[in-house]
Amino acid sequence: MSSSKRPWTRALVTGPTAGIGAAIAEDLLLAEVDVVAVARDEARLQALADRFPGRVEVFVADLADAAARAGVAERIRATEAPVDLVVNNAGFGFVGTFATADLDGERAMVDVNVIALMELTHAAAGVFVERGGGAILNVSSVAAHLVSPLGATYAATKAFVTSLGESVATELAPEGVTLTTVEPGLTRTEFHTRASVDYSDVPARLWSTAEQVATAALNGAASGAVTVVPGAHNKLGRGVLGNLPGPIRRRLSLAANRRSGEERRDGR
Ligand SMILES: NC(=O)c1ccc[n+]([C@@H]2O[C@H](COP(=O)([O-])OP(=O)(O)OC[C@H]3O[C@@H](n4cnc5c(N)ncnc54)[C@H](OP(=O)(O)O)[C@@H]3O)[C@@H](O)[C@H]2O)c1
Numbered sequence: 001m002s003s004s005k006r007p008w009t010r011a012l013v014t015g016p017t018a019g020i021g022a023a024i025a026e027d028l029l030l031a032e033v034d035v036v037a038v039a040r041d042e043a044r045l046q047a048l049a050d051r052f053p054g055r056v057e058v059f060v061a062d063l064a065d066a067a068a069r070a071g072v073a074e075r076i077r078a079t080e081a082p083v084d085l086v087v088n089n090a091g092f093g094f095v096g097t098f099a100t101a102d103l104d105g106e107r108a109m110v111d112v113n114v115i116a117l118m119e120l121t122h123a124a125a126g127v128f129v130e131r132g133g134g135a136i137l138n139v140s141s142v143a144a145h146l147v148s149p150l151g152a153t154y155a156a157t158k159a160f161v162t163s164l165g166e167s168v169a170t171e172l173a174p175e176g177v178t179l180t181t182v183e184p185g186l187t188r189t190e191f192h193t194r195a196s197v198d199y200s201d202v203p204a205r206l207w208s209t210a211e212q213v214a215t216a217a218l219n220g221a222a223s224g225a226v227t228v229v230p231g232a233h234n235k236l237g238r239g240v241l242g243n244l245p246g247p248i249r250r251r252l253s254l255a256a257n258r259r260s261g262e263e264r265r266d267g268r
Pocket residue numbers: 014015016017018019020021038039040041042044061062063064089090091092093112139140141142183184185186187188189190191192194
């Protein structure tokens with residue numbers, strides 16, 4: 001938890017019911033930034049609103065659903081109680097073979113990790129350029145820089161997030177609007193339980209807490225950074241692994257994902 005001052009009035013945060021999004025929402029609320037909280041689990045959203053009376057707008061939405069996404073985009077463009085920070089954090093992954101993957105699950109992952117993020121980034125970029133200011137914070141992953149056999153679609157969604165972010169940030173800079181992409185490594189959240197993977201044999205020093213990622217991400221967004229990689233071990237891993245010769249990179253990644261479990265569930 002950080003008590004830093006934050007330069008925003010109201011933030012829309014997707015996925016604030018758990019993990020990194022919950023830590024981001026908490027940091028913002030403690031820094032007197034109101035939050036529009038977007039996720040599926042209404043009870044958890046309401047619990048957040050109850051902890052910060054009058055400060056949290058509960059917005060129940062399944063970001064895999066096109067109509068729900070359009071509603072969130074409309075909220076971003078609203079002139080009443082306007083938002084000046086949009087955090088695209090909601091996301092999930094699977095581990096399993098692509099050829100046998102349930103296509104509906106893969107499609108839902110692309111809808112949430114890619115389509116929702118792209119649509120909400122588009123809504124925010126448009127309205128922030130009109131207003132001459134605002135910030136966007138998108139959550140990618142160090143996986144954006146790795147091939148990931150047994151996690152193919154997930155890594156590809158994050159490669160999209162990182163590429164889109166760096167390009168759009170460059171377009172927005174002259175308009176006084178910032179787009180920051182954060183690339184966490186392994187972070188203790190509900191992500192791995194939801195994905196039915198077991199990384200319990202990964203040494204503790206390679207894990208971050210959700211609070212560490214949230215603080216680094218929000219500090220980066222506040223300073224207008226284009227990319228944030230929380231943790232020295234992740235900066236090193238991203239650089240080294242991303243630049244290994246293809247055959248070695250693929251073998252290492254396959255071995256890591258095999259160890260973590262090949263069982264595929266529905267990701268929720
Ligand atoms: N944990 C890691 O090791 C790690 C590493 C790199 C990147 N990341 C990224 O960090 C982001 C946050 O993940 P996390 O680790 O904090 O996972 P988490 O603890 O499982 O939280 C995921 C959040 O996303 C929301 N969400 C999932 N599907 C949704 C949907 N269809 N519609 C709306 N909201 C949805 C969930 O809310 P509801 O269930 O209430 O809808 C929840 O609040 C993700 O983009 C993930 O890819 C995580």
